[in-house]
Amino acid sequence: MKKNHKTILVDRVKKYHFELKHLLILLLILLTFQVFVSVIQKYSMRNFLVDTQKWYQQDFAERIAILTATSLEMLLETSAQNQNHNDIEVKKIVQAFNIILSQQLLQHHVEEVCVILSAKGGDITATDKGQALFSYFFDHSTGQQESDIYYDHAVKMYKTIMKDMEASEQIYSTLEGRQAVHVFVPFVPKGEYAGAVYMKSKPEFSFLTGGILTGYNEISLISTGLILFGLLAMFYISTYAMRERNEAQEQLYQEREKKLKENIHLQKEALFAKRIYHTHHKAEKIMGFIKEDLSALAIKNIDSIKYRVIKYANFISRVIYDMKWFDPPIHAIRNPIFKTDLNELIKFIIDNIFLRVSKNRDQFEFNLDLDRQLPKLGINEFVIWEIIEPLIQNSIDHSDDEKIVISIRTQYDKKKNVTRVFVEDDGKGIAPELLEKNDLGVKKIFLENISTKNQNQRSGYGCYIAYEIATERCGWQIDAVNKTNNGCQMILTIPHFA
Known part of the structure; x- marks a missing residue:
């Protein structure tokens, strides 16, 4: 019995002319092609992710810096600079400055935030203290502010772009290495150029890049396996179809008989399909009218538009209702109600x-x-x-x-x-x-x-x-x-x- 089973299995394999060498050649060609394509695509994706990361780092840092500068400008806009402030008001303004500057540091990728001010006499100071900002804008102590030594590098960078920034009032951002982003946003309270808001951030995206590349590698391996098994399945099916072609003629006659029956049924549905086609075309036109009416809606024409839109909407409802029925019930067409x-x-x-x-x-x-x-x-x-x-x-x-x-x-x-x-x-x-x-x-x-x-x-x-x-x-x-x-x-x- 065992020999008979083995003989049957061998005969089936020989019948389909399927040999191990065919599988090995197919696998070798497929793997070579897939590895080559995977390497090229992986390299292209890595470059794309790096470029995208650089762009997003700059864009994200610029958005946060713009928000900080806008918040400071709004605070100065809402605070009167030409009147005497009591101690409570001074404390609130200083606290507001400190909150605006310090809340950005709560984000783990933001490392430095300060305001760079142009003092009288050409001196440039950098500070992240609310009291210093209050003295500058409200006490007008422009010549008495000392720059924070911690931000000397920011001041040096600002001096190289100060004239261009003052003339154009455009944002300047530079990328240091692959992560650190330096952003300078023009600080223009009440329309007068006063300096710049500086921010340094280091967004970290290496984990995301690594995860995407790892996932891509996994997908490449899976796709290689699927392609291989797909080709084997196609080979088996085509060979099986060759063996079955003698039966196809008989099945063809049976299929023709089935098609004749389907055609009879389709003829019965023809009116339904054509009616839906025409009503669908009308429904598109009606939807255009509804949009026009809603765009022109005003108090003086609300009653007329309401009347039309209700009619239009009821027609659309009828179109949708007709789509559900080949032969609608008679009470939905003729009814005393x-x-x-x-x-x-x-x-x-x-x-x-x-x-x-x-x-x-x-x-x-x-x-x-x-x-x-x-x-x-x-x-x-x-x-x-x-x-x-x-x-x-x-x-x-x-x-x-x-x-x-x-x-x-x-x-x-x-x-x-x-x-x-x-x-x-x-x-x-x-x-x-x-x-x-x-x-x-x-x-x-x-x-x-x-x-x-x-x-x-x-x-x-x-x-x-x-x-x-x-x-x-x-x-x-x-x-x-x-x-x-x-x-x-x-x-x-x-x-x-x-």
């Missing part, structure tokens, strides 16, 4: 959708003749929106950039308990072939992939979607005809169910 004012909705679409679009706005104008006796509709207003808007857009699209007048009229027939909506224009009308009916009695203009746009425009599904929603979901009738003189007319017939 809906009390939609069709006239108000038409006015809103005209005023706040079409007349807000700046592009080709001069191409069309609207005439409204709305029947005030129109009863409320038990249809969700945003479903009606998806029907009315494409019909109006159709008149604009087939006008060939010529100016047209779009007339919208509503009419209520009390005897028949029917409302009719007429959307017409004085353009060139609809091509006669689009008004022909197919075998099901549906005019071609309402079929899928049929458009009234020019060939250089992208065809849409506006009339198709409007027809499907109106007839299939709302139980309405819709028709398209050419007028006797010029233009076309879309007619919506809306029965009112008891």
Whole structure:
């Protein structure tokens, strides 16, 4: 039995022509390439980290020094220099100076902080004592201050840049070695140049650099192993695929059968997908209107903007709701709780959708003749929106950039308990072939992939979607005809169910 198992294993290995020498050659090439790439990348990363560290050290030190100088200047701005101060006020001011200068030293990387002042007579003094600063600015003892010996090196550095700094009032910073940063910030209380705020800091980032490089080395080793096993897996799979190709033909027929079933299902979802596409495009436009309204919000127009934004937001909510359903429940479309004012909705679409679009706005104008006796509709207003808007857009699209007048009229027939909506224009009308009916009695203009746009425009599904929603979901009738003189007319017939 053992020999049989060994024989089977050997046969399987021979079948795939997989030998140890192949693995060794592959491993050698991969390791050589990976080591070479890793060394180059490690060297590049180290240089990048060093340069980044230098930049960050200077930037961080400059920010702290600027904050210190600004705090001192703000203190001098808020303290009157031309009045006598009592002992308590003097103590508070001196204490404030000491706090500002000493609190930066609490950070472990900040080593020195002082104020370098230009005294009368050309003398330069450096101090970190609040009492000395008080005497300089409030007692005006400019010639009696003694410089702190501890900051002699800072004074020497300041003397080399003093003239340039006084002329430009720019920050000067230098990097000593790889860590120490010397920063000089112009000190200009009340707009008068008085000297500079000096700071020396040594930010330490070697632990961070070392950690990144160590992590990079670990990642390089892991990636090498993953690449190796990935190549081996690809080799095995390709060889296995060669052995299985005789079975592929049979699986192909099975896959075709499966695809046919999927295509049938996809055809059922086509209307859903196209409706979502169009409503998503409209939603983008609506979001732009919301942003414009919020930008123009003021006390005098808050009520009108509030009304529009609520309508827009409800439409966006409806778009999101439609995305969840292939076949929305009927109560979300037709329900007695809906009390939609069709006239108000038409006015809103005209005023706040079409007349807000700046592009080709001069191409069309609207005439409204709305029947005030129109009863409320038990249809969700945003479903009606998806029907009315494409019909109006159709008149604009087939006008060939010529100016047209779009007339919208509503009419209520009390005897028949029917409302009719007429959307017409004085353009060139609809091509006669689009008004022909197919075998099901549906005019071609309402079929899928049929458009009234020019060939250089992208065809849409506006009339198709409007027809499907109106007839299939709302139980309405819709028709398209050419007028006797010029233009076309879309007619919506809306029965009112008891």
